[in-house]
Amino acid sequence: MKMLLSLIALLSAALLSRAAPPTCYSRVLSLSKEIMESFKELQTSKAVDSCVEVLPRLYLDIHNYCVLAKLRDFVAYPRCDRVLEVSELKEKARSLYTIMISYCRRDLVFLTDDCNALENPILPPIEPSITES
16 A cells, blocks of 8 residues: 555656656747746836836747847847846846857747837737626
């Protein structure tokens, strides 16, 4: 009986862990989402420097070829280097750029090269929640 419980516990642990290691695509996707969330938090934070207000807009669509130029421009932006949160965000953007152009170069497929879509993204509408009805 003890052996059976140990086997069930082991199998449960195996099922809860990831079945496969992250792919280049999944790493790029998760890092881009992490960068955009950090950027939104930075923009809404009250305790940051006023230079944050003039940072270039940072919307990342990893399926758009122009995202590479967007990342390059963001990392090279000369202002706000003294703000720790901005420096950390630029470091994440630099990492994403490096991953995209070197490690995952052959694994990524760009579906568009519409640079304007990164400046003025069309976001999906937010569905009203059931509690609002």
